[in-house]
Amino acid sequence: MDKELKPSDDPDRKKVSVTSFMRMKTEARRIVMVTSYDYPTAAIADAVGVDSVLVGDSYGMVVLGYENTIPVTVEELLPVCRAVRRGATRPLLIGDMPFMSFQISPEEAVRTAGRFVKEGGMEAVKVEGGSEASKVVESITRIGIPVLGHIGVTPQTATLYGGYRIQGRNAASSDKLVEDAKSLEKAGAFGIVLEMITEEVARVITETVSVPTIGIGSGRFCDGQVLVLHDIIGLYPSFKPKFAKRYVDVAAMIKNALQNFAADVRNGLFPEEQHVFRMEEDQRAKLDSKRKI
Ligand code: KIV
Numbered sequence: 001m002d003k004e005l006k007p008s009d010d011p012d013r014k015k016v017s018v019t020s021f022m023r024m025k026t027e028a029r030r031i032v033m034v035t036s037y038d039y040p041t042a043a044i045a046d047a048v049g050v051d052s053v054l055v056g057d058s059y060g061m062v063v064l065g066y067e068n069t070i071p072v073t074v075e076e077l078l079p080v081c082r083a084v085r086r087g088a089t090r091p092l093l094i095g096d097m098p099f100m101s102f103q104i105s106p107e108e109a110v111r112t113a114g115r116f117v118k119e120g121g122m123e124a125v126k127v128e129g130g131s132e133a134s135k136v137v138e139s140i141t142r143i144g145i146p147v148l149g150h151i152g153v154t155p156q157t158a159t160l161y162g163g164y165r166i167q168g169r170n171a172a173s174s175d176k177l178v179e180d181a182k183s184l185e186k187a188g189a190f191g192i193v194l195e196m197i198t199e200e201v202a203r204v205i206t207e208t209v210s211v212p213t214i215g216i217g218s219g220r221f222c223d224g225q226v227l228v229l230h231d232i233i234g235l236y237p238s239f240k241p242k243f244a245k246r247y248v249d250v251a252a253m254i255k256n257a258l259q260n261f262a263a264d265v266r267n268g269l270f271p272e273e274q275h276v277f278r279m280e281e282d283q284r285a286k287l288d289s290k291r292k293i
Contacts, residue, residue: 016051016092018124018146018190024051024223025212031191031224033094033214034232037063037080041229042087052092054126054226055081057099057156061238062230068159072098074112081120094148095122099156102127106139113140113147126193128154130180134187141188149184151177152218153196166217168201181205181213193226194218196243217243 014020024031033052036042037059045053059080060072074097081095095116102109109127116122124146127133137147152167168174178201181192191212194202199219206213206222215222230236231244234251264270279287 013049013090015090018092021052021092022190022212025210031212031214033224033226035059035226035229036084036088037229039083039087042084046088046090050091051224052094052226053084053088054094055084055096055120055122056126056228057096058228058230060098062228062236069155070099070159074098074101074115078115078120081116081122085121092124093122094124094126095120096126097128102133102136106136109136110139110143110145113145114143117145124148124190126150128156130176131183134183137184137187137189146190147188148214149181149189149192150195151180151184151192151197152194152202155195164196166196166198168198174198174201174204177201178205178208181209185209185211191223194222217241 021031031051032049033054034045034050035056035058036045036053037055042053055077057069057072057077059077060066060069063080064072064076066072077095077098081093085093097109097112097116101112113125116125125140126148127136127140128150129136130149130151133149137149140147153164155164158164168177177197181194184192189211191214192205192209193214193216194205196217197205197215197219199221202213202215202218203221212223214224214226216226227244228236231241232247234240234246234249235254237251240246261270278284
């Protein structure tokens with residue numbers, strides 16, 4: 001791997017802890033979070049100074065090809081967490097608790113969170129849900145594992161109710177979202193992801209709670225922003241959310257590279273001289289003399 005893409009060993013770049021992550025809100029510094037699901041992209045995220053890397057359950061969709069996030073399991077996510085951990089050391093590392101890994105009981109939730117830390121090398125976990133998740137958030141934080149909340153569109157349950165609907169379009173929905181955020185803050189969440197919430201309501205939530213809000217499709221006034229890596233780099237062919245910004249079309253680049261590779265192989269243009277291994281001259285002479293017999 002290119003030296004520049006190795007995990008940061010720059011001593012001036014400090015490790016992002018939960019405390020420094022939270023401090024960014026009071027210092028009015030915008031927080032940058034991105035998802036990652038492997039060693040190389042985690043290393044790149046670290047090298048460019050991203051503040052936090054989330055091993056999202058979106059892995060199930062953008063890497064494994066599931067239709068939604070429901071099927072992905074803890075067993076599938078843990079090796080991904082370990083790979084990300086090997087790639088990124090400086091950003092705050094957060095593991096996403098998948099569907100049915102925390103809903104049954106707070107005890108089960110604590111056990112799962114513990115696995116993300118102990119077996120996955122994560123430094124915090126994310127839990128979807130508003131006030132209904134606050135007991136779980138409280139139980140996990142009580143044993144010392146930091147929790148990032150997630151309200152608005154919560155894909156694990158939105159799927160079951162028939163799709164993603166923008167939240168906070170009216171007063172009732174707005175009140176509920178503000179209450180959800182307050183209840184997660186009270187339960188000990190160190191930050192809250194706001195997904196697909198109207199900009200006005202996301203702003204009110206951000207001004208109401210003391211912990212950082214991280215927006216995804218929730219406008220310009222959150223304390224930070226998160227996007228799915230594959231949306232940023234154009235590597236998820238099925239769908240591009242309206243709120244995502246594509247900075248590069250990696251799918252097109254891969255397609256082009258593979259077309260060129262296939263054409264070179266078919267036309268005998270690959271491998272070339274520079275790609276082959278050769279015998280020493282004297283060994284080749286011996287081989288040639290044997291072949292002549
Ligand atoms: O799974 C995920 O990638 C997420 C983020 C988009 C917030 O939950």
